[in-house]
Each structure stands twice: as C-alpha cells, then as structure tokens.
Amino acid sequence: MRATRAFDRLVNAPKRQGNIMRLICPNCGAQYEVPTxxxxxxxxxxxxxxxxxxxxxxxxxxxxxLADEVDRPSVEPVAPPPEPEPQPEMPALERRALDPNVSDVLRQEAEFEANARAAEHGGALESQPELGLEGQREDEGERRAREARERMARMRGEPVPAEVAVAAVTATAGSRRDLLPDIEEINSTLRSSGERRRPAEATDADLPGTTPKVRRKGQGFRRGFFGMMLLAVLAIGAYVFGPKISEMVPAAEPIVAQYSAGIESARSWLGSSVERGLGWLDQMASENL
Known part of the structure; x- marks a missing residue:
C-alpha cells in the first residue's frame, strides 16, 4: 500500500525544469506549467x-x-569481481638420466681408443709446460677420451669437471703451438737456399765445385743479328768474287751472272733513290729559307 501511494505521488508529482514546474492533477491527469x-x-x-x-x-x-519514499536512490549492491583462478603450477621438468647402457658403451669406446693410441705411440709423450700451464700434453687418445667424458657430462646435465677443463685448455695451447712455424726449420731452409744459390752467382770459374752462370737474356737477338751479318757477308762475297767463282765452277756462271746483274740494278736503284731524296731535302731547305 505504501509503495502504491508512493508511486501515485511520483506520477502526480510536479516536474521542475529550470524556473518552470509542471503540475499534474491527481484526478484527471491534466498538466499545467507554472513558474516556481x-x-x-x-x-x-x-x-x-x-x-x-x-x-x-x-x-x-x-x-x-516524496523524497523519503520515492526519491531515495536505489543502489544495487555491486558484486565484487571474481577472484582470478590460480594458474596450475607447472611440474618441474625432470632431468632425463643417461641410459646406463649408453654410458657404458661410451666409456668402453673411450678406454679402447686411449689404449690403442697409447700402444701406437709407446705411451704418453712428455712435453715442457708453456704459458704457465702444468701437466703433460695429451695425445690423440687422451683427447678423444676427454671429449667423450665431456659429451657424457653434457648429456647428463652435469657441470664439466675442473680437470677436464684444464686438459681442454692444455690441448688447445698445444694445438696452437703446432700451428706456429719452427724457427730452426725456417733458418735451416734459408741457409740451404743460400748455399744452393751461391755457386750459380760465383764469378770465379776456377773455384772447385762451382759452375758459371749461363745468361740467356738476349741470346735470340744475338743469334739473329749474327745470322743477318753472315748472310750480308756471303752476298757481298758472291758479288765481289763472282768472276772467280765462274772460272772455278763454269756450270754456275749463268747463276752468278744473273745474281751480279740483280745486284747492279739494285745499286743503280738505290743510287737514284738517294739522289732524289737529297734533291728533295735541298728543295725543302731552300723553300724554308
């Protein structure tokens, strides 16, 4: 009943808009707007x-x-936000252990290789420690055994032992020493090369065990030059001694006569060419003056 009366009063209550209020008749519902x-x-x-x-x-x-009954704001209680569900904890990953059979095979393989290398080389070779590293230089068998132990430790997830790390550093230093050249070997090679070159560069041919160096530079030019000189001497000799050659060898007289005529024509052509050239030079000199 109270709620119904409050609702009727709310419906028929005046509506206020600024300085104007609206009156509603509770009987017929007529509305009126009047100043406040x-x-x-x-x-x-x-x-x-x-x-x-x-x-x-x-x-x-x-x-x-009216304000007490109707205008009281109805505030609905707000439900608190749901708490986030806890995420399921991931189980810790279990470290997978190495199969005992595999570890036994690897260990036996490493021992077999170490024994084989030791038998081939007659035991481990001692070497002088360098760069502050103590211990002996490991051979091929020990290196492979160490690598096998490192692989097993990595597969098991265990830290590498300190002695294995020291052995790896020593092996690395030894391998680096092998990469460096040997000074004594280089010096002996240089001395041998100098001794081999010394006899060829010696100028005294009377020294025992030495061989004079043969210089072949310009040998082809000298051969060509001397060949042309020889042909020129033979050509001139055949022209000068043509009559004697004809007397000594009568069968060669036509050839010698033809050759002499060719030489004479060549001489006359050369003389006329030289005269024309000299005349042309004189003419050019007189025109320039």
Missing part, C-alpha cells in the same frame, strides 16, 4: 480547471515525504 515563484516554500492549495479538483501542492524543494 507561484508556489511558496511552505506550499499552497491548487485547483484543477478541468475537473475542479483541489489538492495541496508543496514546494518542490521541500517535498520531504
């Missing part, structure tokens, strides 16, 4: 012009009953 100044703060009686119904209208700022 016409309603005093203590309220007053108003009458509907449509149905002549009269009711008491309180000032909108002092309608405490």
């Amino acid at each position: 100044e016409v309603i005093p703060t203590e309220g007053r009686d108003v009458q509907c012009s449509a149905c002549s119904n009269t009711w008491f209208q309180a000032h909108p700022d002092h309608d405490t009953a």
